Amino acid sequence: MTTVRLRPVRHDDIPLLSAGEPADDPFGFYGFTAANALERAFAANGLISDDQGTLAVEDDQGVLAGHVGWFAVQHGPASTARALNVGIALLPQHRGRGLGTAAQVALAAYLFENTLIERLEAGTDADNIAEQRALERSGFHREGIARHAQFRTGRWRDLVIYSRLRGDPAP
Numbered sequence: 052m053t054t055v056r057l058r059p060v061r062h063d064d065i066p067l068l069s070a071g072e073p074a075d076d077p078f079g080f081y082g083f084t085a086a087n088a089l090e091r092a093f094a095a096n097g098l099i100s101d102d103q104g105t106l107a108v109e110d111d112q113g114v115l116a117g118h119v120g121w122f123a124v125q126h127g128p129a130s131t132a133r134a135l136n137v138g139i140a141l142l143p144q145h146r147g148r149g150l151g152t153a154a155q156v157a158l159a160a161y162l163f164e165n166t167l168i169e170r171l172e173a174g175t176d177a178d179n180i181a182e183q184r185a186l187e188r189s190g191f192h193r194e195g196i197a198r199h200a201q202f203r204t205g206r207w208r209d210l211v212i213y214s215r216l217r218g219d220p221a222p
């Protein structure tokens with residue numbers, strides 16, 4: 052299997068990572084954000100806090116290929132009803148060679164080894180076949196459709212919802 056390494060984002064990663072999500076990206080564009088948004092978030096907490104995190108993805112040559120992240124979601128009022136929603140964005144030149152699958156396998160392993168979380172979840176556009184396949188290859192289970200969960204680029208989008216539980220077999 053393709054190998055990747057996850058590590059904290061460094062300051063010198065920010066220009067490359069900030070260049071992502073151009074307006075013609077079919078799945079990653081949610082409207083323009085401030086050009087210095089990542090820089091400011093990095094200055095605040097290095098992109099890792101109790102509720103969310105972002106890690107850099109390196110390929111097997113140590114080249115920065117993109118980032119993975121997570122944020123806490125609540126399915127009830129108590130800490131016992133908490134899950135982590137995970138996501139990924141690879142730089143365009145690093146897509147389609149197995150890194151997305153390997154990075155999401157690595158992220159799940161990292162979160163299960165370093166937090167007490169039981170449930171990871173992910174949602175992806177119903178048209179985003181690459182991410183659906185990558186999640187399925189990463190041991191995530193398809194749960195259903197969240198209808199009109201996102202309004203992006205002029206229309207409502209359905210999301211396919213996935214989960215991976217701590218006890219689910221690793222791929």
Ligand SMILES: CC(C)(COP(=O)(O)OP(=O)(O)OC[C@H]1O[C@@H](n2cnc3c(N)ncnc32)[C@H](O)[C@@H]1OP(=O)(O)O)[C@@H](O)C(=O)NCCC(=O)NCCS
Nearest residue numbers: 078139140141146147148149150151152175181182184185
């Ligand atoms: C989605 C993404 C993470 C997938 O990672 P990747 O490294 O490109 O995908 P992989 O090479 O691991 O391939 C995973 C599967 O998707 C398929 N695939 C890859 N690119 C594809 C494409 N453009 N269209 C259809 N299927 C595709 C692969 O064939 C493979 O399927 P298989 O197991 O049946 O062979 C990556 O393409 C990406 O960052 N895209 C832009 C951002 C994004 O969409 N993020 C997810 C938002 S929820």
